[in-house]
Structure formats: C-alpha cells, structure tokens
Amino acid sequence: MEFPGQISAEINIQFGFANAFWGILAAATVIFLTGIPIAYYCAKYNVDVDLLTRGAGFGYLGSTITSVIYASFTFIFFALEGSIMAQAFNLYFGIPLPLGYAIGSLMIIPLVAFGMTVLSRLQVWTQPIWLFLLFSPPIAVLAVDPHAISGWIGFAGSSPSGSGFNPLLFGSAAGIALSLIAQIGEQADYLRFMPDKTEKNSIGWWLAVLGAGPGWVILGASKQLMGSFFASVAVSHGTPLAQANEPIQMYHAGFTSMFGAGMVAISVATFFVILSQIKINVTNAYSGSLSWSNFFSRLLHAHPGRFVYIFLNIGISLTMMELNMFHFLGKILGFYSNVAVAWIGAVTADLVINKPLLKLSPSYVEFKRAHLYNFNPVGFGSMVIASIISVLAFFGVFGAYAAAFSSFIALAVAFVLSPIFAIITKGKYYIARDPSYHPGVGHTAMNCVACGFEYEPEDMTGCPFHKGSICSLCCSLDSDCADMCKKPHATPSLSFGSPTV
Template sequence: MTQHTQGTQSPHLSAATSETLEDYTLRFAPRSYRRWTPAVVATSALGGIAYLADFSIGANIGIEHGTTNALLGIALAAVVIFVSGFPLAYYAARYNIDLDLITRGSGFGYYGSVVTNVIFATFTFIFFALEGSIMAQGLELGLGIPRWIGYAVSTIIVFPLVIFGMKALSKMQVWTTPLWLVLMVIPFVYLVASHPDSVGEFFAYTGADGSGSSVSTASVLLAAGVCLSLMAQIAEQIDYLRFMPPRTPQNARRWWTAVVLAGPGWVVFGAVKQAVGLFLAVYLISSLDPQAAATANEPVHQFLGVYQEMVPGWLAMTLAVVLVVISQIKINVTNAYSGSLAWTNSFTRVTKRYPGRIVFVVVNLVIALTLMEANMFDFLNTILGFYANCAMAWVVTVATDIVVNKGLLKISPPVAEFRRGMLHPVNPVGFVSVLLSAGLSIVVFFGGFGDAVQPYSPVVAVVLAIVCPPVLAVVTRGRYYLRNTDDGIDLPMVDEFGNPSGAVLTCHVCRQDYERPDVTACLTHDDVVCSLCLSTDKVADHVLPPAAGVGGTVGA
C-alpha cells in the first residue's frame, strides 16, 4: 500500500506510521489517500455483498413461513434498512470517517461507542462463520473435503488478502465481480425461461408445514426480524465509502450515485438474492422429493440443482463450487477487514495501546472458526433473529440522531466530531437509547412478554431507537455532545465545497503530517497533535481540557 504521509518519524513512536499503512483504522481517511474514483469505491463496496447467506436466509424464512409472508418480510426489512442506512452512508462519504467515528459524535461519546463496536464486530464474525460454513458445504459436496477441514480452509484463505487493506481489496472486488454475476444470474434466468411453471409453484408455496397459506402479521414480522440482522451490513459498506473522493460540482452526480447505490442501495441487491434463494429452494423441493428440503437452504445445493439441468454433471459441480468459493472470499475478506477495524478501534481507546489491525484479523478469524466448528448453521434463524435486535438498536439510533437531533431539532452538533478531548466520554443520548432498545427487544424476542408479543421484537427495537434519542437529547439539553466546541486551531475544517479540508499540519508527537480534520491543538506544548496520538496518550497530556461553560461530565 502506498504511504501518503510525509515527515520524519519519531524514534519512540511507530504507531502512527503503522496505522497509516493499515488503512487509517482509527481516524479520518485523508484526501491524499483517497485516489479512487466514485465508481471504483462503489464497485469495491458492492463486491462485499456477494455473500450467499442471503440465499440461505430467504430459503429458511420461506420454508418456515411460506412465500407470501417471506416476501413481505423481506420487503419490510429492506425499507427499514434503506431508510436508516442513507444518512449514515452520506456522513461517511461526506466526512470520510467510518461508522464508529460517526457514532461517537452522534449521541454516544468517545468511549460510549465502544458498545456499538462490539455489536458490529459480532456481526462480522457471525457472518464470516455463516459464509465459511457455506463454502465448507461446497468443498464437501464437490471435493469430498470433510467439513471441519473446509471450515479451516475457508478461514485461512482470506488472511493474505485482508493484510493489505483497501488497495488489495478494491482490486480483488473489481476483478471478481463480473464472473460472480454471471455464475449467479444465469442459473436463475435459465430456470425461469425453461420452467415457467416454477414461478407459479413459487408463489403458491405455503411452507414446510403449510402454515403460510395466508398472510400473517406475526409471520411477516418474524421473517423481517431475520432479514434485519443484516442491518449492520451498512457499516461494512461504510468501511469502503469513507474512501470516496471529495464531492465537487464536476463529480456530484457520480458521487451521489455511488453513495446511494453502494450505501443503502446494497439492500436492494440483498433483498433480490433472498427472494431468489427462496425461489431456488421451492424449485428443489417441488421438483425433486421431500428429502430435498433438508438441503434446500444450502446455496451450493440450490445452484447445483439448476446447473445440473444446464450442463453435464461434472461441469455443474465445478461451477457450483467455483461460485461458492468466489462468493465466500469476496464477502469474508470484507468481514475480516471490517471486524479487525472494529476490534482495533475499541481496544486502542480502552487500553491506550495500538497493537496493529492484523492482531485483530486473527482474533476475528479464530472466533468465526469456533462458531463454524460449533455448527452454527443449524441454528441460523435463532442466531440472526437475536442479533437483529442489537443491530437495529445501534443503526437506527445513530440514524435518528443524524436526521432528528442534528437535522430537525438542531440539538446535536452538525459536525462529524470524533476526536478525543472534543467529545465527552459517554453521551447518554445514544448510549442509553441503545441499551433500552436492544435490551427490551431481546426480552420480547425470547418471549419475556408472552408468545403473542414475541414476533414484534423488531418493532420494539426500531420504535425505541427512534423515540429515545430525541427525548434524551431534549431532557439533557444536548449537554453531553461536545466537551469542547473549539479545537484550538485557527484553520477552517472544510473547503469551498464543504469537503473536509486538505490543509496539512504536523503532529508534534509522531512527527507525521496529517490533514486538518485529524488534529487538534495541544495546549501543553503549544503545538498540534493527531487523533491517534491522542488515542494512545495514557496520561492525557495532549488532550484539550474541557471548555468553560460546556456542561456535562469531565474526563478524557
């Protein structure tokens, strides 16, 4: 990866340089590094949604609730995910920061967002394990490799790619996407064209036990709840979108297209894949025999069944395995990459030590491998339904703070602040909202308020995440958003087009050059300090003291 910082590195501190080489894990992504076009960034981001878990999710909820209820659940979840994801994607692309940094300044505080980082890291290893399981199924079916070995292979194979960050990931995603699209789309088109009656069978399917013969609110909400577990995917999209180039009058249309398509727009592709997964599962069940239901939720069997009608058996098996392997690599490099960012971010803030992103690549992969070996695929609906409550609580709370507290009420500061010393340690607006929203919805999900209310846990999570932030912001009068309103540097934060300034300043601690949004004044030494050196400052020597007249807690 090309290093774009300049200056002489201090011999006693290598963290800043190492972190720069690791895709700006903990900080603002500088203009000098963001050399990709909007189209390349969008393609890289959308490459991360090549996962086959959607096919399993669609099949599982359809087999359980029937086609009609499943499709309504998929549509409902897609609307919620798109609406909540839009403001987050915009903030990431506009201010070039990831979702954790957005979360800090959107109601959580400097340390308060650690809890949401754990939620996101959990998402990455759950879905890494899910995709790894699917790849292991393909390797077992096509090559006779035992699943436990397949789990290990699917884990180890992504490690070399993740080490090199955005530079390697963008190339891999761009080059593999055309082949992935061909392998995925052609079987579906062939099936619809050669077996038109399969469409009618699909819409008439009422589930494994026939309970989905009519529309049921409970079934729709339960199906939506499983799909809503994917809400945290927006954070992975944002890990790419933060590298968007500055928006100018010349590239505004391309910029917006890329942000919408690769940001909240990912869910459109996801919803289509879920519906196709159910379509393929219904075809296998109705065309083969009842035994097919046992593996109809496994993507490798779904695609193999259609490929076998198109080409000779050996080629069908080859194509199915190749599709599974490509899909697994495309998504799991993103899962491993994003998970490493989340863990590193939390660890550095809590311990004031920067161990390097690669350490947490290994941590995430080990956790995912443990889940795979525990056969989490057999409990997919329960795991995803439970996790959805946490994901919804986090994402909707942040989106509400941006849209309502920042945009409408003007209580939350409009700036995308993330630097230590500028924020209070914990802001109850977002922190308490997430605990209430996730906590109560999880209790509902596990039947704590009765079976009749149980399907409504997604509604509880979303409603509380919408209502609590503005109520708490009004009650606290916004006192806990900013610890300082002035970072002590007399230079504008944005350029003439409203993009983060590209002006360069030198951190007096690590002697590296950083762009204006990534530094604050250091009153102790009458100089400037970068955000990572602030994060690793164990004695708060470089941290700005709280400004007079700014209420709330005191601390760094």
C-alpha cells in the first residue's frame, strides 16, 4: 500500500484537479470490482494470490511470471515508500538522501524477520494513532481556511489543461493510479488466514473479506484524494511545485494548521511519515519475500528460507532508491500498470466467467504442481497478449488515445481473451491428472512421505515417485521426479495412504 496520497499528489501536479480526481475514482472502481472475486477465493481456499493464479488459468510455471510481476510491485513501492522516509530524514535531521535510503531500508529487516504474527500486531497497535494523524490535518486545514477546497478544485499544477478535464490526461492519470491494482496480493496475504465460512459466521465472514480485500481501495482512494488536496495546500503555503508531491512537505503544511509554524508541526509530520512508512514497508518486504520464494522454488527446486529473499527484495528496492526512481515515478508506474492490470484482468475473468458460468475451469482452486500443467494458455496466454498490446499502446504505437488508455486496453483484452481461450481449449489445460483430492472431501491430517511433517489434505497429493503422499512444498522442491505423476504410465489415482488420526 502506498503512503497517503503521494501518487495522487504527483497526478494532481502533472494533470490538474479534474483529471486527477476522476482518474483516481475510475481506477478505484476497477480495483474494487476486480478485487471482490480474488478476495473471496483467497479467503475460501486459504491461498495467497500466487497459488490462486496457478489454478486460475496460468498453470504451475505460468504463474511463476506473475510472481515476478507481484514481486516487482512490492519492491517498486518499497522504494517509493523508502524515498518518502528519506525525505523526512533529510528535512528533519539533515541526513543526506542516499544515507536516508539505506537507514529506511535496513530498519525494516528485523521487523519482517519475525513473520506475520508480529506484523499483524504492529498494524493493530499502531492503527489508532495512525488514523488520528491521517485525518486530523485536513480537518484542521478546513477549519483554518474554508477556501482550501475551492483552491483544490481550481488547482492546475503544471497541467496543459489547467484544472479542467481532458480525456487524454484523465486516461493517463487513471493508468498511473491503476498501478495499485496488485495491492490485492498483499491483502490476500492476510485473507488466506480467514476461518472457514459457516452459517453462523457468514455475515461477519463476508464483511471481513470485503473490508480486508477490495475494501482497502475505499480507504486508499480517500487517502489519494487527500494527497491531491494536500498538494494544493502545500503550494498555497509556499512549497515549490517541484516539491509539493513530497509527503513530508504536504503533511508539514497540514500539521502547521494544527500546531502553527514551528518545531511541533514538523516533528509530528516527521513522526507520522516514519510511522506510515514502517507500517507499509513491512508488508511490502514480507509479501515480496514470499513472492520471490515462490519464484525461485519453482525454478531452482530449492528453498533456502524466506529470510534470504527479504534481503533480495530490499536490496533491489534500495538500488532503485539510490538511482533516484522517485523523479521518474509517473513513467515507472504507468508502464508497470499495463502488465499488472493484464494479470489481474486474466485472473478475474477466470474466477467470474470460466469457473461459474462456462464451468471449464475447476470450481475449486487447484495449486499443486502434481495436478497442474506447466502452462495454461487460458490465463497465461491472455496476460501475455494483453501485456504486449497495452505496452505497445503505452509507447504510442496506436496513437495518443490508446497511449492514454493503455491500462484499460490491458484489462479489456485480458478479460475477453481468457474465456475465449477457455472455450477454444475446452478447459483441457487446467488439470494435468485426476486429482486424488479436491476441497470438499473430508479427510483428516496426513504425513508427508518426503519430509515427515503433518499437513492438511488440501496440501497433499499422491506421488508415484515417492510411493506415498507428499506435501505441495516437497513436491515443488523435487528435482528428480521429472513430473512422472503426470505421464501416461503413472497411476493418477494413487492412494494417499493412512491418514494421521
């Protein structure tokens, strides 16, 4: 998740109020609608977005590419948030930006090393004070200056259309905002721990899924509009236009309305920025480490541990910061959104069309290597084609309007191609062998023949190579079996063996 409004401040400065406002709302609508089915399936089957992608038309290795797309999301936004923290260090402590980048990155590592339990507690304990510091500045600004809203509406920034609406600029603004669509992956990292839905908890379960899933964009859009507002407030307080997209400048202006000009305002603004960056970047680092782990375990059949990939993800982010990516933010996010939207569009189409309507995709989420083809052209092919077309559009190959709306082209092409490919292939490439288990069949816990640990049956499969039941992790790491379970001579209905009672 991004800092309150940094991206929207950039959009507001670059494209003016009307284009930024409607672009943010258009992007939020797309993100919310595509996030509903993804959140539902992740919570119902207790899988993250990578495992969901495997079973939603991409195949075992096809989803490997999306692991890199998602990892890119985490390190791009980690670099963005780290840059913001370094700006606060620079303004308040006088620390040079390059050193601030390193400090802001390294301080995240010990927090992420403890895993999801500590991260969840951190988010819960800091949430009340964070919410107070988030929403009190705009209230204070409006109390001191009731005309701030009209100043925001009339804010032109450096836009060629001033504060007025221009369809080309609107499309570009929405495309940048759509780069946040992959955020649903980080929400899924929490949703996968949801309890089973029952008649008794059904209403609460749905509220939690919608709130923690697509519901993030409601708060996210509010924060983006707030950032757009504070960019205009910062400029009205004398901040140069080139620096008005820096959150420390924006919130310094906001807290000045609460505490007056002086050390209190800048101190509170600095504390708020640092707290926000810690809350955001621990999730970016954690989710990124999981994504890299998924990627390399499939390619190298090795799993050195999540901690190794924390360093990899943060190392890439720190390199981006030192290369001053903050000043190329719009171009980076605009380009990235094309690929991210194509991925999410293909997954969503499978979940809402191919599974329930066409019934060509399995009704459940199959994520085990032993049961999947390496590549499924339905999702993987749709994403690749949509990405190529939209990226060409982004670079102006198809004209100015296609360039401005390239992210929407990516969404439309992926969403349309997925069911078309499912019909053409008749769903042949979803399941590579007869599953010996699928969700809904009652089994007790079972032991893995390879590692000896106990797992739920959803995570197990029959393995002719090991002659017993194997967990999905050991199956992924096995480099000797040559996928013999998916070959004609294998016994696809190999029994699980004796469950653990």
